[in-house]
Each structure stands twice: as structure tokens, then as C-alpha cells.
Amino acid sequence: MSDENTFDIIIIGGGATGLGVAVDAISRGYKVLLLEAYDFGKGTSSKSTKLVHGGIRYLANLDFALVKEGLHERYYFLKNAPHLAQAQTYLVPFYSLWDKLKYYVGIKLYDFLSGKLKIGESKFLSREETLLSINTPDLQQKNLIGSAVYYDGQFDDTRLLISLLRTYLELGGVAYNYHQVTQILKDNLGKANGVSVLNTLNSATHKFMAKVIINATGTLTDSILDIDEPEQKHNHVTAAQGTHLVFNKEIFDSPHALVIPKTIDDRILFVLPWHNKIIVGTTDIAVEAAEIDPQPSVSEVDFILDTLRQYTKNKVYNSDIKAKFAGLRPLVKPKHNTNSAKISRKHEILMSNSNLISIVGGKWTIYRLMALDTIDFIIKHKLLENKGKSKTQELKLFGYTQEKREYPLSVYGTDYIKILQIQKETNNFAKLHPDLPYYQAEVIYHIRYEMAQTIEDILARRTRALFLDAKSAFECANLTALLMAQELDKPHAWVENQLRDFHLICKVYLP
Numbered sequence: 001m002s003d004e005n006t007f008d009i010i011i012i013g014g015g016a017t018g019l020g021v022a023v024d025a026i027s028r029g030y031k032v033l034l035l036e037a038y039d040f041g042k043g044t045s046s047k048s049t050k051l052v053h054g055g056i057r058y059l060a061n062l063d064f065a066l067v068k069e070g071l072h073e074r075y076y077f078l079k080n081a082p083h084l085a086q087a088q089t090y091l092v093p094f095y096s097l098w099d100k101l102k103y104y105v106g107i108k109l110y111d112f113l114s115g116k117l118k119i120g121e122s123k124f125l126s127r128e129e130t131l132l133s134i135n136t137p138d139l140q141q142k143n144l145i146g147s148a149v150y151y152d153g154q155f156d157d158t159r160l161l162i163s164l165l166r167t168y169l170e171l172g173g174v175a176y177n178y179h180q181v182t183q184i185l186k187d188n189l190g191k192a193n194g195v196s197v198l199n200t201l202n203s204a205t206h207k208f209m210a211k212v213i214i215n216a217t218g219t220l221t222d223s224i225l226d227i228d229e230p231e232q233k234h235n236h237v238t239a240a241q242g243t244h245l246v247f248n249k250e251i252f253d254s255p256h257a258l259v260i261p262k263t264i265d266d267r268i269l270f271v272l273p274w275h276n277k278i279i280v281g282t283t284d285i286a287v288e289a290a291e292i293d294p295q296p297s298v299s300e301v302d303f304i305l306d307t308l309r310q311y312t313k314n315k316v317y318n319s320d321i322k323a324k325f326a327g328l329r330p331l332v333k334p335k336h337n338t339n340s341a342k343i344s345r346k347h348e349i350l351m352s353n354s355n356l357i358s359i360v361g362g363k364w365t366i367y368r369l370m371a372l373d374t375i376d377f378i379i380k381h382k383l384l385e386n387k388g389k390s391k392t393q394e395l396k397l398f399g400y401t402q403e404k405r406e407y408p409l410s411v412y413g414t415d416y417i418k419i420l421q422i423q424k425e426t427n428n429f430a431k432l433h434p435d436l437p438y439y440q441a442e443v444i445y446h447i448r449y450e451m452a453q454t455i456e457d458i459l460a461r462r463t464r465a466l467f468l469d470a471k472s473a474f475e476c477a478n479l480t481a482l483l484m485a486q487e488l489d490k491p492h493a494w495v496e497n498q499l500r501d502f503h504l505i506c507k508v509y510l511p
């Protein structure tokens with residue numbers, strides 16, 4: 001096997017967990033390969049609620065250690081990628097004195113658990129201050145007593161993922177999207193030492209060897225364990241679906257995110273400003289089998305609309321929805337049956353008999369900690385030589401800048417300059433669609449610098465068009481395909497295939 005196909009570590013899965021591990025490992029000095037079956041972030045990592053948070057709702061489960069861990073990670077998350085993650089105020093309205101007392105205790109505890117790594121000071125507002133502060137008549141005012149305002153972070157999940165990818169590539173890492181692991185190879189002692197891979201775009205197959213194989217496939221963790229140990233049935237991860245709806249910001253035009261603190265299924269619903277739109281979510285429904293493109297159900301959409309209507313003065317209808325999206329939470333399966341909303345968000349590291357390492361559970365906010373724990377675990381079990389401690393606490397992610405720029409150029413951080421260069425070079429300063437903020441030059445940038453290969457890569461994850469306004473994304477697919485075909489020198493048949501695939505995906509996101 002040639003040297004270029006041999007690594008210290010192979011990571012299976014290009015979501016938050018896999019790319020987090022990749023950055024930790026490469027920055028410690030290991031030789032690393034990351035393989036993703038679809039596109040980076042195609043799984044759960046593109047479909048989060050976009051919160052960087054300790055998880056205020058877990059306080060109700062008295063899970064203080066978990067909340068504290070999230071609050072600490074929140075600080076480093078924001079610190080190392082200020083161009084992609086920012087502090088955001090969250091407003092919790094209360095309509096009874098009991099609720100006021102409950103939220104007072106909760107929010108002060110949340111501040112306390114942040115310790116020195118606090119990102120803002122929470123405060124309490126009277127009814128008048130609340131209505132003035134949110135500067136909007138949209139909140140339901142009947143019986144409103146006041147509100148609490150606390151801080152958490154907010155981010156663009158796939159843009160952060162691409163920033164992790166670029167950080168990793170710059171440090172010498174190797175990554176392939178559209179490369180599906182089909183087999184775990186073993187040495188003569190039965191230990192995992194390589195993988196067989198299928199390139200899903202051209203059907204070529206490859207073999208790669210490594211000292212350690214890491215399974216970071218989220219809700220598909222058990223499927224990799226099944227190919228590692230086919231004689232056993234694995235059941236470590238359970239999936240819970242969460243759906244979000246996206247609206248124009250007029251439905252709740254406020255600088256604050258609104259927190260609906262208690263839904264009828266005893267959860268929190270967020271109403272978040274994001275890229276000039278409003279995201280509302282999420283639900284929490286146990287699902288039998290994990291799918292890569294889960295479809296929001298009619299009952300989830302109705303539930304979100306019904307709950308939202310109780311808190312907004314403007315009545316919101318199905319026809320107001322600009323896009324819908326659902327993701328599957330990869331949760332560590334509990335020993336006893338329990339409601340999925342109550343399953344802990346803790347992460348766990350497993351080692352199979354073949355030494356295949358699986359990292360499961362957790363959440364986006366703590367991707368860095370999950371990665372650090374995984375590599376420390378591998379060192380502790382002497383699967384690799386110790387090359388020192390994790391360096392990611394101080395590692396600024398690709399594009400890092402504190403300068404504020406307008407969306408969409410803001411997400412490229414310092415690299416926005418290359419988009420301007422492409423505009424000049426191609427003499428194309430036009431937008432992709434009148435109702436979307438994106439430039440045509442961004443498509444070329446995504447191909448040249450961000451490994452985008454399909455229309456969906458560009459309209460769902462490099463830009464967020466499909467998540468913000470599915471109809472407009474559908475409408476600019478043709479233009480996107482033509483720009484791509486020109487840059488990649490692809491024939492007309494390629495454009496047609498791309499459009500057919502993208503139109504199918506749009507069905508999930510279109511209202």
C-alpha cells in the first residue's frame with residue numbers, strides 16, 4: 001500500500017463530530033484521512049437549531065454538569081470563530097408569578113454555571129420594558145407580567161463545518177466527500193487497520209489503511225458497527241427527529257430570539273432570527289430508522305404553527321412558511337425506555353473488539369470537547385503514540401476575523417476577498433436570485449475552494465438558500481447548474497442529472 005493511502009487515523013463521517021476529531025488530530029500532528037459518504041454536513045450537522053448553548057432546558061433535569069460543560073464550550077466556540085458564531089439575546093416571556101420565580105432561579109443558575117466564561121449578563125424586564133425592549137407588537141401581551149433576557153450563542157452550522165474543513169486541510173489533512181465506507185479491514189489479529197471505500201459519484205473503489213479507525217457517523221453509528229462485527233446486532237444509538245419551520249422575519253421582528261418555555265409536550269420552542277429570516281423549532285419525536293433526508297411530518301408542522309400562534313399576535317399560517325427542515329439527533333441509547341426529549345445529550349466513546357472507536361451522542365456546541373476526549377481516549381488505550389495535548393482551545397478557525405461584514409460575505413471571514421476577485425475575474429457581480437442574498441461568484445468559490453460537487457452542496461450547505469427559502473432555491477437551481485457546468489466543464493447530461501436530483505431534495509424543504 002502506497003504511503004499516500006496509509007494514515008495514523010481514518011475518520012468515518014464528515015459531520016460536526018468527524019470534522020471536530022479531524023481538526024483535533026491533525027493539529028496534534030497525526031496523519032489523518034476523513035471520509036464522508038455524501039457531502040460534509042449532509043447528515044444532522046446541517047439541520048440543527050443553530051444554538052451554541054449550555055442547554056437551559058436540561059436544568060430541569062438537574063443535569064448541571066452537562067449544562068456547565070456546554071456553557072464552557074460555548075465560550076471557546078464563539079471565541080475561535082467570531083465570523084460564524086455570535087452571542088444572541090434570548091427573551092423568555094412569563095405570564096404568571098410562579099413562572100417568573102422559576103425562570104429567575106433557572107437563568108441565574110445558568111449565569112452562575114458559566115462562571116468566568118460568561119458571554120453576557122442576564123436581566124429581568126417588567127411588562128412595559130419587555131414590550132419596549134422587543135420593540136415589536138408581535139408578542140402575545142394578554143396576561144404578560146414581564147420577561148427574562150439571557151445570553152447564548154448562535155451560529156451557521158454548515159459554514160462552521162466548512163471552516164473546520166478548511167482549517168483541517170490547511171494543517172495538512174486529507175478529506176473526501178462522496179466516499180462511503182463499505183467495509184472495515186482487519187489485520188491477522190482481527191484488529192481494524194483499514195477501510196474499503198466506494199466513490200459514490202463515479203463508482204470507483206479504494207482501500208485506505210490506518211493504525212486507528214474512528215466511527216463518527218452520528219445516527220448511522222450502529223450501521224458501521226454492524227459491518228465491523230457482522231455477527232452481532234448493535235443498538236447503541238437512537239434517533240429523535242426535530243423539525244424546524246422558516247418564515248420571513250416579519251412574523252416576529254425582534255433583535256431577541258423568543259423562547260417559548262413550555263410546549264404541550266413539555267419542551268422549549270425557539271423563535272430565532274437567522275440570516276434575515278426566522279427559524280422556529282424544534283420538535284422531538286423518536287424514529288425507528290435513521291434516514292439521511294428525514295421529512296418533516298404534517299403533525300410536526302401543525303404543532304409548531306399552533307404553539308407559535310399562542311405567543312404571536314400576528315396569526316401565522318402554512319402559506320407563510322418559506323422552508324421546513326428536519327434533523328435526527330444521534331442520542332446514546334438509554335438502558336431503559338424513555339421519552340426521547342428526556343434522553344441525556346451526553347457523549348460516549350466506545351471501543352469494539354477490533355479496536356474500532358465510535359464517538360456517539362453530544363451536540364454541536366461541544367464538538368471540540370468530544371474530539372479532544374476521543375483522541376485522549378485513543379492515546380490512553382495506547383492505540384497511537386502520544387503527541388501531546390489538544391491544541392484546539394486556542395485554535396482560531398479558518399477565516400477568523402472580528403471585523404463585521406454583511407451577510408453573506410460575513411461567513412467567509414477573511415477569505416471574502418476571493419469572492420470579490422472572482423467577481424472581477426468573471427465580470428459577474430449579479431445575484432443568484434432576486435429573493436436570495438447570494439452572489440453568482442460564490443458558486444465558483446464553492447467549487448474552487450470548498451469541495452462543492454453538486455447543486456445541493458451549494459444551495460443547501462455552502463449557501464443556505466434551501467433552508468431559508470426553498471422556492472427561491474428551486475428557482476435558481478438551473479442557473480446554479482449552468483455556472484457549475486461551466487466551471488467544471490461538464491456536459492448537458494450532467495446538468496440534467498443534477499437538476500433531477502436537486503428537484504427531488506427540494507420536496508423535503510418546500511412548504
Ligand SMILES: Cc1cc2nc3c(=O)[nH]c(=O)nc-3n(C[C@H](O)[C@H](O)[C@H](O)COP(=O)(O)OP(=O)(O)OC[C@H]3O[C@@H](n4cnc5c(N)ncnc54)[C@H](O)[C@@H]3O)c2cc1C
Nearest residue numbers: 013015016017037043044045049051181218242329364365
Ligand atoms: C433538530 C436538531 C436540532 C439540533 N440543534 C442543536 C443546536 O441548536 N445546538 C447544538 O449544539 N446541537 C444541536 N443539535 C445536535 C447536533 O446537530 C448534533 O449532535 C450533531 O450535528 C451531530 O453531528 P455528527 O457528526 O455526530 O452527525 P452527522 O452530522 O449526522 O454526521 C455523520 C456523518 O456520517 C456520514 N456517514 C454515515 N455513514 C457513512 C459511511 N458509511 N461512510 C462515510 N460517511 C458516513 C453521514 O453521511 C453524515 O454526514 C441538534 C440536532 C437536531 C437533530
